[in-house]
Amino acid sequence: MYTEKQVWDPLTRVCHILLILTVVGGWLIGEFRTFSIMQWHFYCGYATGGLVLFRIIRGFSGPTEIRFSSLLHSPHNILRYAATLTNKQPSGTPGHNPLGSLFILLIVAALAGQVVTGLFSKDDALFFSGPLASFVSESTVLSVTSLHNLNSTVILVLVGVHVTAILFYWVWKKENLIKPMITGKKK
Amino acid sequence: MFNNPRRFGLILSLLAASVIAVPSYAADDDAIGKAIKGRQAGFQLYSFYAGQLFAMAKGEMDYNSELAATLASNLSSVANLNNGMMWLPKSDNVARAGDTRAKPEIWASDSDIGAKAAAMKDASAALASVAGEGLDALRSKIGDVGKSCKGCHDNFRAKDF
Ligand code: HEM
Numbered sequence: 134m135y136t137e138k139q140v141w142d143p144l145t146r147v148c149h150i151l152l153i154l155t156v157v158g159g160w161l162i163g164e165f166r167t168f169s170i171m172q173w174h175f176y177c178g179y180a181t182g183g184l185v186l187f188r189i190i191r192g193f194s195g196p197t198e199i200r201f202s203s204l205l206h207s208p209h210n211i212l213r214y215a216a217t218l219t220n221k222q223p224s225g226t227p228g229h230n231p232l233g234s235l236f237i238l239l240i241v242a243a244l245a246g247q248v249v250t251g252l253f254s255k256d257d258a259l260f261f262s263g264p265l266a267s268f269v270s271e272s273t274v275l276s277v278t279s280l281h282n283l284n285s286t287v288i289l290v291l292v293g294v295h296v297t298a299i300l301f302y303w304v305w306k307k308e309n310l311i312k313p314m315i316t317g318k319k320k
Numbered sequence: 321m322f323n324n325p326r327r328f329g330l331i332l333s334l335l336a337a338s339v340i341a342v343p344s345y346a347a348d349d350d351a352i353g354k355a356i357k358g359r360q361a362g363f364q365l366y367s368f369y370a371g372q373l374f375a376m377a378k379g380e381m382d383y384n385s386e387l388a389a390t391l392a393s394n395l396s397s398v399a400n401l402n403n404g405m406m407w408l409p410k411s412d413n414v415a416r417a418g419d420t421r422a423k424p425e426i427w428a429s430d431s432d433i434g435a436k437a438a439a440m441k442d443a444s445a446a447l448a449s450v451a452g453e454g455l456d457a458l459r460s461k462i463g464d465v466g467k468s469c470k471g472c473h474d475n476f477r478a479k480d481f
Contacts, residue, residue: 166470168374168463257367258469260374272481279479 140227140319142196148184149314155180156244156288163285171261175251182248188241198228204238206231223308227319236298240291247288250281352411356420359406362398369395370465373451377462389452395465396448399441413478421478436472443468 141149159177162170192201206214214224214231224230229237252263255274266274302308313319369391375381376388410416412424426433443464450457 168377168466256470258473259466260371260378275480282479 137318138227139317140198140313141317143317144191145196145199146314146317148187152181152184155184156292160285160288166256166259166261168259171256171259175261175263178248178251181244185241185244185248189245192241201238204229204234206234211235219305221306223302223306233298236291236295240288240295243284243288243291247281247284250277250284254278254281352408352416353419355406355408356411356416356422359403359422360420362401362403362406365398366395366469369398370469373447373458373462374466376455377459383455383458385452385454388458389448392444392448392451392458396441396444399437399444413481418481421481423476423478426476431476433472433476436468436475439471440465440468 155177159174159181162174162177166174191199192204194200197203211231218232226233252265253269253274255262255266255278262274269277299310302310372381373388373391373395376383407422407426409427411420412422412427413420414424425431443461447458447461447465450461
């Protein structure tokens with residue numbers, strides 16, 4: 134018989150939903166920025182920064198299944214899991230499977246990089262600058278702003294892969310990963 | 321003067337050096353480099369005038385109607401300069417990597433950079449007509465100016481040198 138067991142604790146679930154809002158919001162406002170909405174890009178960015186920092190802290194001290202120590206898998210393990218990916222059955226892992234773990238590490242790093250580069254970025258058409266841009270040279274600001282633009286595409290791709298994977302598990306493996314992230318329970 | 325062979329040799333070599341130096345002096349007189357510097361200076365002027373107007377609109381600088389009117393009128397004036405001579409062929413960021421961020425697309429036959437420049441002229445003229453009439457009036461028109469700057473940069477300016 135199936136039993137429901139708690140996989141994601143409430144704090145993880147709340148932070149995840151907030152992160153979706155701040156990253157999607159920040160991304161859209163950044164991409165389609167205008168003078169009147171750009172300030173909200175910064176607010177979304179700071180909120181994302183706070184959530185990422187909190188995630189990093191919890192990566193060391195939070196529940197076992199979200200700790201970085203549980204997310205670090207050897208390349209061998211990741212490949213072995215990847216080889217079973219097309220099996221029409223749920224992964225059976227209570228927390229993140231090895232590929233999912235890799236994704237978490239990548240998205241946390243990419244988001245942290247996005248927030249840090251944002252702090253030094255400058256838009257000289259709408260006259261908005263990250264709060265630290267004035268502390269570094271003009272040429273540094275230009276290269277960091279390019280990185281911020283480039284990394285925003287990396288984040289878009291990562292989010293795309295994440296959503297596609299969830300749909301793939303749902304349709305192909307008949308495993309609903311969305312419900313546990315909302316209710317915390319997994320069969 | 322020429323009875324001292326050493327001095328004769330020195331003068332000869334000085335003459336030779338000056339002849340060799342002439343072509344390299346001509347190469348320093350780089351018309352494309354000057355045109356690039358000229359147009360960048362023009363954008364720095366845009367940035368100087370617009371920067372203070374944006375600062376006022378954001379409340380980072382006190383609104384002063386006289387200053388706002390002058391800044392906006394100057395911005396509109398410089399936007400109307402005909403600086404076509406600064407956009408020499410081969411002054412793009414491929415031919416002059418490191419000196420300029422102007423993309424080759426500017427010179428493409430189907431380039432709509434003229435329309436982008438016209439949009440900025442219109443936006444800055446509209447701003448100039450109201451900038452002295454209060455902060456709300458300034459705010460109502462400044463967004464279009466930023467949009468016009470961004471519209472051109474997105475298509476025709478590289479992110480980095
Ligand atoms: C959630 C985190 C963030 C995301 C997803 C994000 C995303 C983006 C995106 C998609 C763009 C448009 C890129 C383009 O035009 O190609 C952008 C631009 C920008 N962002 Fe962020 N950003 C984040 C955080 C921040 C932070 C924390 C700051 C500063 C406090 C910041 C400052 C800027 C600035 C100044 C620009 C304009 C750069 C330019 O002119 O090209 N961003 N961001």
